[in-house]
Amino acid sequence: MASNSGVISLVSGQASEVSTDVNTMASVYQITTPCTIWSNEFCDPLLMATRYFTLYGTYLAFAIGIPGNALTCIILIKMKPFNSSMIWLIVLTVVDLINLLMRFIVGRVVASVSGPFEDWSCRLFYITAETCSFSSNLLLVGLTCERFIATHFPLKMTQWCTVQRSILAVAICLTVCLGQSMYVSEVYRVNSLHECVLRDKYKNTWGVLYEDTFQTTVFKLLPIALLVLMNCLIARRLSATKAWQNKLSHGQSQSKSRQQRQIYQMLMASSICFILCIMPGIIYQYCHLLIERDDNGIRARLIMMNTFAVFEVYNSAANFVVYSIAAQKFRSEILHLLTCKGHTVRSKVKYLASETIKTIETSGDFCPSQGFS
Template identity: 25%
Template structure:
């Protein structure tokens, strides 16, 4: 969810290596432009912070990076392909007529942004972990890196803030059951998606204008990269400003909000359960209300899991990015070696929602079977599923 996720390209570590100490026979993708900046760091990079100092790479982290990087190079493309397929399935199911609801609209928007994030990461992983792993990358690769450095930040940030919007919508609905259904309408969920996309794109403008193309020539072979512009005081300020924007607005603030909303959602579920039991003890004719309450709680539990996964995968990245703004050399020596692991976690988070929906939502399962598996299920099951899917959408059509 993904959320993410997953990996936004972070300009703080996109820097050009010193050609004098750059050895392509031992180079790895983090010296090109890393995931989550891809969470990469480059030799010779210095942060703009004057607080703190790290002068030596911890040997254990460096050895860990050298061990895990090849694994990530194989694992990441596989996860991306599976995640793209899973998010496409999510979109197909969530946009069916019987599934239309404000919550599902936001989930469909989340699936689109997660899928786009993984679609952008796949070529990056193939090019920089395989094709140009031990070779000077051509200008075309640098052009793609520039696109990736901009596009991946935008779509992943949209995923994060759509998850926040989803949690807010759900809290309003269960905290104010009567007013909530009038406030959180389908039209407003669509408007929320549009506003989120516009605002996030504007906030990411500093990141989008931070890069330029640079090249290194070694043994008469030229390799092209993208670098964070720092050729003037204005760009140095922009570089520092962008670092804080990405760390705080794109990571830590939404994670803080999601953590608070998760606690509130869990509390509201418990309070609603107490009220339900109290009403049932007074009135034994509440079967319909009981079923509706159970369905609402199942949906809320599933959304809490989605939100918590986002918090777990995004918070460590935000903390490390924040430390990169106050500790000199932190990206080089701490953040870089851990980048591939954080990217892997973020990629899994971007692709795991399909599994959550299938295991935690009966309506999603029934709709999925109706669309994709009706030819291979038994006649009895087909009839039952068809009857289920023929129901008209209502305000309770959430997953």
């Protein structure tokens, strides 16, 4: 079965394995004591620990990621100045939020209310999960590419990196990821055990060649390679120009420089989180065919598949945490939003402005034709 099956099993809470052979699957659960495959409790302690890790680990990711991404989106929209980089960050946050909401609603709520997967929920889950996950990877690369242009070609920044071009690039990324995910409607079905699996005739083509090889290389490994390369070049350039930036005396230039550093810190934190969460799954997807298909091999597959799938869920949930740690301005905006301090400050400014106007209007020296000069 394709590597994505691990995501299905952990989100739906259903046991899904790399083989549709019921006897082989049952043997995994009968390692220590006799029990049935569909028992709510695993017989093997390590499998039971994996089950609880995937169950409660994903609930923790939902608890952090859903409100965190929603709050992050609000803060990013309110941050000034609103430039092309904000487009990438906002869409990245929205995509991760949709990914988490879909996993929670379809995988947890619908599964608990209407029972196991049906064909429609199976295909909806996979199409949305693949589109959001791969879009998130490409959006992070696009944002890094924009930061690379800002540091290496600053004179071209205003010409190349505009809001309109960012919107167009984001739309292309989303369209590509959605288009390549449409194969799911044909190759995935719910089997007799209500598991969302690849149809048998597609396992060696769409499963091994496309999902394990093409998708892993193009949408996971290649983005990681580009992120590492561009971040190293950006860090080198920022280090070389730090002394020059410290000598800037113009207030607007200093403000712009600080904003670029804040964006880069947020970007670097997201990139590190992305690599740590995605890289173990990439290694597994390339190497899982080398694991023996005996009892211990299938047991190892099940443990690694679900563990790495939890890491990928946290990749979508970590935006709020890494931004809060990496960016001081982001932390300040959170504090202002939660304490309503920003609204209070704006109200005071408006009040002082209105009182100033009233004072000037009532003074004898005020002349409307001369304004406030």
